[in-house]
Amino acid sequence: MAFLGQLRGWILGAALVAILCTTAGAIDIFLEWHVAFDTTAKPLTLDQPVITINGKFPGPLINVTTNDFVHVNVYNDLDEPLLFTWNGIQQRLNSWQDGVSGTNCPILPGTNWTYVFQTKDQIGTFFYFPSINFQKAAGGHGAIRINNRVVISVPFPKPEAEYDLLIADWYYDSYKLIRSVIGDSEVLYHGVPDTILMNGKGPYGGPFSISYESFNVTKGKTYRFRISNVGTTFSLNFRIQNHSMVIVETEGSYTNQITVDSLDVHVGQSYSVLVTADQDEADYYMVATPKMFRVNDLSSLAGIGVLHYSNSVSQVSGPLPAGPDPFDWNFTVTQARSIRWNLTTGAARPNPQGTFNVSNVTLAQAFVLQNSIGEIEGSARYVVNNVSYYTLNTPLKLADYFRNGSGVYQLGAFPTRSVDEDTAYGISVVPGIHKGWLEIVFKNNLDVMDSWHLDGFSFYVVAFGLGDWDEGARAGYNLYDPVVRSTTQVYPGGWTVVYAFLDNPGMWNLRSQHLQNWYLGEELYIRVHDPDPNPAKEQPPPDNLLLCGIFGESGAPAPAPAPWSWW
Known part of the structure; x- marks a missing residue:
């Protein structure tokens, strides 16, 4: 026992030294958020509840630098439980702060809870949003910027200014109404969103718009x-009328700089583009329109903002700038394949991004995940390999820590390479080999676009394809410079393949970013764990840990953890 105590002390000391070395210059940032329903912040003249943060929609910008520690004290003034998740923030060694139903107990109405996470070894463009109860459809989202440390160069000249642009489809109906319709329905809710917002504002000239988004630029400057x-x-x-864009970054990865006239941004994805104000001093349309859906200039599904030159004396006029045909798969797949990792520049660290390549890795695991729609107990559900995730009142992370999952989930019961014959509910948790390479094949059996996200990691997007996937497709993977990100699209009737290095222990959510798909079961969790107590593993739970489910309500004394489970 004495030896074990000395060993534990040595490990913790070494870990502390490593943390101090890697976070030099980092600061603590403290935020206080009051989350509430607010009709005064509504984007349209329609009477609908909007989730605001400190009275704002969208919520406040989180503007930090690599390795900073962010403390977000969330006061839940809603009438139902609440969680926030940080889309693309990797939460190194800390899935306790991930903010999804499998890792956190919800923040109950009238209470508050403080998230603490570090933007460790990250840069880039991300966002946050509420993750449960279909609340994402009511707002509550906001932008996250992680800036380079001053000692790390950025691979393009400093722009005149930076602008955050959150584009989103939006329903005229209340999210609670939609939630009630889809919850126990025998058929899926096929109502499509009614409009497109830019930074929480309706389209320019839209029939129900209160205001529209506008960005000020000066001729000759780059933004x-x-x-x-x-x-x-x-x-x-x-797209922006008469202006081209240079793609430079996506979800924490600097890309090869390519110039585009328009950019496909799939659900849950983020990009940085450079725009030079090189046209006559006037106002120009900024437009966002859906893929796989035809719209015209008068459609409410054309999100419209304005790029305003400082000396402009003319308002926008004429037809909207035309984009690619929304059903042109050649355009969208070609563009996706052209977005490559910049191998010559650093990002969060000075060494080039290309130092971390996948050209010669050995795969330790491979998942083939097929989505589809099934009926379970009279309700329409989204399923993965014929299993629809069943959300428990007890977060998986709590069960894992206190009971090694016993009595809550069965590790490895989910079929990762085959489709079960019977469609059923399941508590889908799969083992991930710590520090092993995982290949995930996302097969989309739907006739609409899908989008998948993995919390806790960025993955290498090595291939897109249409039709069926088989192992022979591996010969066509891009293993030289695949872009690294945390959200990828999967085309209708097609497939996407990613590689992930599972070096971040924890319980991590793998989900569809399409809200109805996610809400109705298209998700699972990857438990990345190493039982060896010698190297430092995931952080222990925070002092303010919330308890719920089989462990009682928040404030109850915590049960003793399973032996060594906190390593």
Whole structure:
């Protein structure tokens, strides 16, 4: 026992030294959020509840630098439980702060809870949003910027200014009404969103718009736009009248700089583009329209904002700038394949991104995940390999820590390479080999676009394809410079393949970013764990840990953890 105590002390000391070395210069940032329903912040003249943060919709920008510690004290003034998740923030060694139903107990109405996470070894463009109860459809989202440390160069000249642009589809109906319709329905809710918002504002000239988004620029200057699709359903094509865009970054990865006239941004994705104000001094349309859906200039599904030159004396006029045909798969797949990792530049660290390549890795695991729609107990559900995730009142992370999952979930019962014959509910938890390479094949059996996200990691997007996937497709993977991100699209009737290095222990959510798919079961969890107590593993739970489910309500004394489970 004495030896074990000395060993534990040595490990903790070494870990502390490593943390101090890697976080030099980092600061603590303290935020206080009051989350409430607010009709005064509504984007349209329609009477509908909007989730605001400190009275704002969208919520406040989180503007931090690599390795900073962010403390967000969330006061829940809603009438139902609440959680926030940080889309793309990797939460190194700390899935306790991930903010999804499998990792956190919800923040109950009238209470508050403080998230604490570190933006460790990350840069880039991300966003946050409420993760439970279909609340994402009511707002509550906001932008996250993680800036480079001053000692790390950025691979383009400093822009005149940076703008955050959150584009999102939006329903006229209340999210609670939609939630009630889809919850126990024998058929899926097929109502499509009604309009497209830009930073929580309706389309320019829209029939129900209160205001529209406008960005001020000066002729000859270059600006960075950080664009995120924070919507629920539609992939969106974004473009600016008479202006080209240079793609420079996506979800924490600097890309090869390519110039585009329009950019497909799929649900849950984020990009940085550079825009030079090189046209006559006037006002120009900024437009976001859905993929796989035809719209015209008068459609409410054309999100419209304005790029305003400082000396402009003319308002926008004429037809909207045309984008690619929304059903042109050649355009969208070609563009997706052209977005490559910049191998010559650093990002969060000085060494080039290309130092971390997948050209010669050995795969330790491979998952083939097929989505579809099934009926379970009279309700329409989204399923993965014929299993629809069943959300428990007890977070999986709590069960894992206190009971090694016993009595809550069965590790490895989910079929990762085959489709079960019977469609059923399941508590889908799969083992991930710590520090092993995982291949995930996402097969989309639906006739609409899908989008998948993995919390806790960025993955290498090595291939897109249409039709069926088989192992022979591996010969065509891009293993030289695949882009690294945390959300990828999967085309209708097609497949996407990613590689992930599972070096971040914890309980991590793998989900569809399409809200109805996610809400109705298209998700699972990957438990990344190493039982060896010698190396430092995931952090222990925070002092303010909330308890719920089989462990009682918040404030109850915590049970003793399973032996060594906190390593």
